[in-house]
Each structure stands twice: as C-alpha cells, then as structure tokens.
Amino acid sequence: xxxxxxxxxxxxxxxxxxxxxxxxxxxxxxxxxxxxxxxxxxxxxxxxxxxxxxxxxxxxxxxxxxxxxxxxxxxxxxxxxxxxxxxxxxxxxxxxxxxxxxxxxxxxxxxxxxxxxxxxxxxxxxxxxxxxxxxxxxxxxxxxxxxxxxxxxxxxxxxxxxxxxxxxxxxxxxxxxxxxxxxxxxxxxxxxxxxxxxxxxxxxxxxxxxxxxxxxxxxxxxxxxxxxxxxxxxxxxxxxxxxxxxxxxxxxxxxxxxxxxxxxxxxxxxxxxxxxxxxxxxxxxxxxxxxxxxxxxxxxxxxxxxxxxxxxxxxxxxxxxxxxxxxxxxxxxxxxxxxxxxxxxxxxxxxxxxxxxxxxxxxxxxxxxxxxxxxxxxxxxxxxxxxxxxxxxxxxxxx
Amino acid sequence: xxxxxxxxxxxxxxxxxxxxxxxxxxxxxxxxxxxxxxxxxxxxxxxxxxxxxxxxxxxxxxxxxxxxxxxxxxxxxxxxxxxxxxxxxxxxxxxxxxxxxxxxxxxxxxxxxxxxxxxxxxxxxxxxxxxxxxxxxxxxxxxxxxxxxxxxxxxxxxxxxxxxxxxxxxxxxxxxxxxxxxxxxxxxxxxxxxxxxxxxxxxxxxxxxxxxxxxxxxxxxxxxxxxxxxxxxxxxxxxxxxxxxxxxxxxxxxxxx
Numbered sequence: 001x002x003x004x005x006x007x008x009x010x011x012x013x014x015x016x017x018x019x020x021x022x023x024x025x026x027x028x029x030x031x032x033x034x035x036x037x038x039x040x041x042x043x044x045x046x047x048x049x050x051x052x053x054x055x056x057x058x059x060x061x062x063x064x065x066x067x068x069x070x071x072x073x074x075x076x077x078x079x080x081x082x083x084x085x086x087x088x089x090x091x092x093x094x095x096x097x098x099x100x101x102x103x104x105x106x107x108x109x110x111x112x113x114x115x116x117x118x119x120x121x122x123x124x125x126x127x128x129x130x131x132x133x134x135x136x137x138x139x140x141x142x143x144x145x146x147x148x149x150x151x152x153x154x155x156x157x158x159x160x161x162x163x164x165x166x167x168x169x170x171x172x173x174x175x176x177x178x179x180x181x182x183x184x185x186x187x188x189x190x191x192x193x194x195x196x197x198x199x200x201x202x203x204x205x206x207x208x209x210x211x212x213x214x215x216x217x218x219x220x221x222x223x224x225x226x227x228x229x230x231x232x233x234x235x236x237x238x239x240x241x242x243x244x245x246x247x248x249x250x251x252x253x254x255x256x257x258x259x260x261x262x263x264x265x266x267x268x269x270x271x272x273x274x275x276x277x278x279x280x281x282x283x284x285x286x287x288x289x290x291x292x293x294x295x296x297x298x299x300x301x302x303x304x305x306x307x308x309x310x311x312x313x314x315x316x317x318x319x320x321x322x323x324x325x326x327x328x329x330x331x332x333x334x335x336x337x338x339x340x341x342x343x344x345x346x347x348x349x350x351x352x353x354x355x356x357x358x359x360x361x362x363x364x365x366x367x368x369x370x371x372x373x374x375x376x377x378x379x380x381x382x383x384x385x386x387x388x389x390x391x392x393x394x395x396x397x398x399x
Numbered sequence: 400x401x402x403x404x405x406x407x408x409x410x411x412x413x414x415x416x417x418x419x420x421x422x423x424x425x426x427x428x429x430x431x432x433x434x435x436x437x438x439x440x441x442x443x444x445x446x447x448x449x450x451x452x453x454x455x456x457x458x459x460x461x462x463x464x465x466x467x468x469x470x471x472x473x474x475x476x477x478x479x480x481x482x483x484x485x486x487x488x489x490x491x492x493x494x495x496x497x498x499x500x501x502x503x504x505x506x507x508x509x510x511x512x513x514x515x516x517x518x519x520x521x522x523x524x525x526x527x528x529x530x531x532x533x534x535x536x537x538x539x540x541x542x543x544x545x546x547x548x549x550x551x552x553x554x555x556x557x558x559x560x561x562x563x564x565x566x567x568x569x570x571x572x573x574x575x576x577x578x579x580x581x582x583x584x585x586x587x588x589x590x591x592x593x594x595x596x597x598x599x600x601x602x603x604x605x606x607x608x609x610x611x612x613x614x615x616x617x618x619x620x621x622x623x624x625x626x627x628x629x630x631x632x633x634x635x636x637x638x639x640x641x642x643x644x645x646x647x648x649x650x651x652x653x654x655x656x
Contacts, residue, residue, distance in 0.1 A: 021501045021574075024480045087563015100541055
C-alpha cells in the first residue's frame with residue numbers, strides 16, 4: 001500500500017487544473033489496455049478466416065487455419081489481464097454465478113464462453129477432425145496419444161463424414177461472424193456506454209472498436225503468415241499476401257473514416273467537455289494520439305499499403321512493404337486502445353484539469369507484466385501449431 | 400341468576416379469542432410496520448423513507464470539519480486521495496477564470512490572496528459527496544450486484560462481494576468513489592447508514608457548525624430538509640446526465656461541476 005501512496009503522491013505534483021480528489025489514482029491501467037487489444041486481435045483474425053469460408057475468397061485460403069489457431073491462442077489469453085487487474089480475482093466467478101444482468105460487464109463471461117466454446121473450439125475441431133484422425137492413426141508415441149484424445153473418439157474418414165465436417169465448419173462460421181462482431185462490439189460498448197465519461201461515451205465506440213479489431217486481426221495474420229513462411233523456408237504466396245494487404249487497406253480506410261467521423265462530430269457539437277478534451281489531445285495524449293496512432297499507425301500504413309498494392313514493385317519488395325505496414329498497424333492499434341482507456345482517465349470529470357499516468361516497470365499493472373501477457377499468446381500459438389499444424393503440407397499425410 | 404351472565408361473559412370471551420388468529424393473519428397481511436406507522440400519525444408513503452441531503456452553499460464556511468468527521472467516523476484513509484466527502488473552494492475572477500481547490504482534512508489550502516481581491520468576483524465553498532442517485536450509474540454497471548440501492552434509497556457497497564473491477568468508479572460522474580487499498584474494494588459515502596438507521600444524523604451533518612448540511616427523509620413534513628426545500632430553489636449536480644441525485648444544493652453556482 002505504501003508503494004501506491006508514494007505513486008499517488010508523485011502524481012499529485014503533476015496534476016494540472018482541478019481534478020476531484022478521488023481521481024488522482026488511475027483505475028484502469030495497462031492491463032485494461034491489453035484486454036481490448038487482445039480481444040480485437042481475436043475478432044479480427046476470426047473475421048479474416050471467415051472470409052475464406054463464407055465469402056469464398058480463395059486467395060486467403062493459406063491463412064485460414066493459421067488465423068483460426070491465432071484467434072484461439074489470443075482468446076485464451078484475453079481474460080487473463082482482466083482477471084489480474086481485479087481487486088479480488090478470487091471472487092471473479094461471481095460474474096458467472098450471480099451476474100447483475102443490467103451490467104454490461106456481467107455479460108463478459110457469457111459472451112466469452114459462447115465465443116470460445118461454441119464458435120472457436122467447435123469450428124477448429126471440425127476443421128481439423130479428419131487430419132487429427134489421420135495423424136492419430138499414423139503417428140507414434142506422445143503425439144499419437146494427444147491426437148487420439150483430441151479426436152474425441154471420432155474415427156470416421158469416409159467421404160460422407162468429411163463432407164459433414166465441411167458443412168459444419170460453414171454453419172459455425174456463419175454463426176461465428178456475428179459472434180465475433182458481438183465479442184468485440186461488446187468490448188466497445190463497455191466503454192461507449194459510460195455516460196459519465198465524454199471521451200468514451202459514444203454510440204460509435206463499438207463500431208470503431210470492431211473495425212480497428214478487424215484491422216489489427218488482418219495485420220496480425222499477415223505478420224504471422226510472413227514470419228512462419230520465413231521460418232519454414234518458403235516463399236509466402238503472393239496472391240495471398242496481396243489479398244491480405246488489400247483487405248488491410250480497405251479495413252484501415254473504413255476505420256480511419258469512422259474515427260474521423262467521431263472526431264468531427266465531437267468538434268462540431270462542441271459540448272461542455274470539448275475544452276478539456278482539446279487540452280487532453282494537444283498535451284497529454286499528443287505523442288500517443290497524433291504521432292503514434294495517427295501518423296505512425298494509420299497514415300504510414302495507408303501510404304505503404306497503397307504504394308505496395310498499386311505499384312509495379314518486385315514481389316519481394318511488396319511483401320516487405322506489407323510486413324512493415326502490418327507492423328506499424330499493430331503499433332497504431334495498440335496506441336488506439338491506449339488512447340481510449342488511458343486517455344479517458346487523464347481528464348477530470350469536473351472538466352477542469354488533467355492528471356497523469358505513469359507506467360511502472362514491475363508489479364501486477366507494470367510494463368513487464370504487460371509484455372509477458374503479450375508474449376503469452378504467441379507461446380500458446382506455438383503449442384497449438386505444434387499440435388495442429390495448419391500448413392498445407394501437413395494435410396497431405398494419408399493413413 | 401348469578402351464573403347466567405358469567406356464562407355469557409365466558410362465551411363472549413371465547414368468541415373474541417376465536418377472532419384473534421384472524422386478526423393476526425390480517426396484521427401479517429398488511430404488515431405490522433405499516434399499522435405502527437399509521438398509529439404514530441405518519442403516512443405510509445414510501446417516499447418518506449427515501450433519505451436525502453441538502454447542502455446550503457451560502458452557509459458553508461469551508462472549515463473542513465465534515466471531511467474530518469467523515470474520515471474519523473468511517474475509518475477512511477487519511478491520505479488525500481480517498482474521500483467520501485470533500486469541500487471545493489471556487490474562486491471566480493472578473494475575466495471569468497475559475498480556480499478550484501479541494502479542502503482535504505489535515506492538508507491546508509492556501510488562503511485567498513489579498514491583492515487578488517479586486518480581481519475577484521465571487522468565491523464560495525461547495526461540499527461534495529456521493530449523490531445517492533435515484534438512477535445510479537454505478538449500480539447499473541456493477542457486474543455482480545455488489546453495489547446496490549437500499550429500500551430507503553441509499554447506495555451501498557457490499558465489500559464482501561465486490562470483486563474490485565472498478566467499473567463503478569468509472570461510471571460515477573461525480574468522482575465520489577475510490578478503491579480502498581486495504582480491502583481492494585470500491586468505497587464511498589453511505590450517508591452514515593449505520594447512524595441514520597438508528598435515528599442519528601450522518602457525521603458530516605452532525606458536526607457542521609453552520610448547518611450548511613441538512614439531512615432527512617424526502618417527503619417527510621417534519622424534516623429540516625423539507626424546510627430547506629420550501630425556503631430555497633434547489634439544484635442538483637450534472638442534471639443532464641439524468642442520474643436524479645438525492646443531494647440537493649441551494650445557491651449553487653453555474654460554475655460548479
């Protein structure tokens with residue numbers, strides 16, 4: 001507790017204007033920035049994967065299985081930052097047992113469980129079922145046992161059974177798309193419905209969250225596809241990379257348009273809070289909003305993607321440009337989450353002053369914990385890829 | 400002759416005894432507290448048991464006794480980051496500039512500058528606390544229902560149930576909530592619920608030397624709150640948010656947010 005008091009004491013000296021005395025402590029910190037960032041990656045990766053199944057975009061087919069496993073790996077991590085930031089994580093199960101149905105947050109468990117159990121796990125199982133059965137038939141030792149367990153007793157490799165798998169995947173994807181929209185739109189609603197906070201309170205918030213999620217998800221899959229191809233000493237499929245870059249560009253354009261609309265709307269309506277928000281944007285949030293989110297994370301990738309997509313550069317050069325653009329997009333979307341969550345707490349609800357946020361290195365809410373939580377999904381993904389190789393050449397193993 | 404009336408008396412007594420269970424059933428149906436309330440001459444209007452506070456801004460001298468009493472009564476941390484109630488000092492200049500400071504307990508706020516007197520249009524104190532909203536955003540957002548509205552309209556936090564997610568702190572437009580680092584649960588003003596349910600006044604009201612704070616039941620004729628409501632025009636904080644506060648201010652300046 002003395003650490004907290006010291007921390008608050010040092011913040012006190014950097015407050016400008018007047019803030020309510022209880023506002024010196026920032027209540028949602030790095031962990032709550034990571035939560036919507038990770039959930040967004042899940043929703044985005046899933047929506048990209050669905051393109052292939054529902055809209056039959058053949059070019060992105062090589063990324064389908066990888067995208068599904070990526071979504072799962074990140075979804076497994078998504079609740080951890082939330083759990084860690086609770087004052088009483090041991091009571092978190094109360095959200096399931098006695099949910100307060102009028103609370104947006106109480107729905108988290110149900111939305112999460114629905115998405116994990118009914119959408120992701122089921123779709124991945126049906127997608128991989130035939131391969132799992134084949135693998136468990138042909139392999140030896142531990143891998144055989146694991147795949148035998150994962151097959152859940154299924155052995156049927158007949159044409160009819162495989163056709164059923166395909167149909168099941170299709171149906172689950174159809175349910176999955178609105179579910180993915182729900183998952184991340186819902187996260188946006190948690191912020192957008194707080195009427196006390198003019199930085200958050202916006203009906204556009206869920207939609208902005210959703211499109212930034214799609215942007216970050218596509219960029220992540222592009223990055224992973226590029227990097228895994230590199231490690232597997234294969235050239236990424238150019239048509240696939242081009243298509244991913246196109247989708248990323250379009251999603252980014254929609255995302256920018258929505259955010260611009262939100263910005264112009266606020267400026268034009270010019271409500272009571274406009275002065276303090278203007279001060280916030282031009283001082284405390286200037287670097288993370290104007291420089292990192294807008295310049296580096298949005299305009300940069302827009303130019304790069306457009307240049308890569310509509311110019312006659314060599315293929316390898318194009319791929320490198322896409323890679324850099326996708327990397328910048330990740331930085332941009334992370335700072336978007338940062339600017340929403342942290343930015344929304346830097347000004348006083350008295351609209352008379354600004355407070356500061358200082359990220360600590362250690363501790364539950366510290367930088368190291370944040371980095372660990374962002375590395376963890378990649379470890380999960382590595383394990384998942386080992387268990388269920390998403391590559392095309394792994395498929396061809398015949399019994 | 401002497402037996403006859405006795406038997407009748409007995410019969411009458413027995414007949415009356417027969418009516419008792421019926422009467423008991425009736426009482427339990429209506430509710431004994433309602434009958435009692437009626438017998439004391441009070442109406443059974445449920446509004447009468449909605450607790451509320453009145454703050455007469457013009458009477459506040461900014462002594463900070465209420466802040467101190469609150470911290471003592473409710474064992475609130477003394478550090479200046481945790482307040483169930485606090486007092487704001489507003490200083491409004493001729494050019495429209497507004498300076499606000501919070502009067503903490505034990506921390507002194509510098510006195511207003513003498514030289515600036517000519518530039519000053521007005522200055523005043525505004526006590527702040529949880530507004531015990533009738534339409535409370537904090538209660539709405541609590542994922543487990545740990546923060547709730549009592550039947551008499553007071554917003555409380557069950558610290559044995561709160562998971563410490565801090566959503567309620569974000570949802571409160573008045574900055575009235577904080578996280579108690581000792582319990583890691585949300586905390587805020589309770590209107591001194593442990594006192595008012597025993598017929599006592601909240602600590603802040605009790606110690607106020609100028610009676611700037613009054614407390615009572617909404618709708619009760621006998622309450623000092625009723626007198627304040629009759630004698631003043633009343634405002635609430637941030638009415639546009641439709642939280643329907645039950646802390647009413649008189650002489651509230653438009654600069655107060």
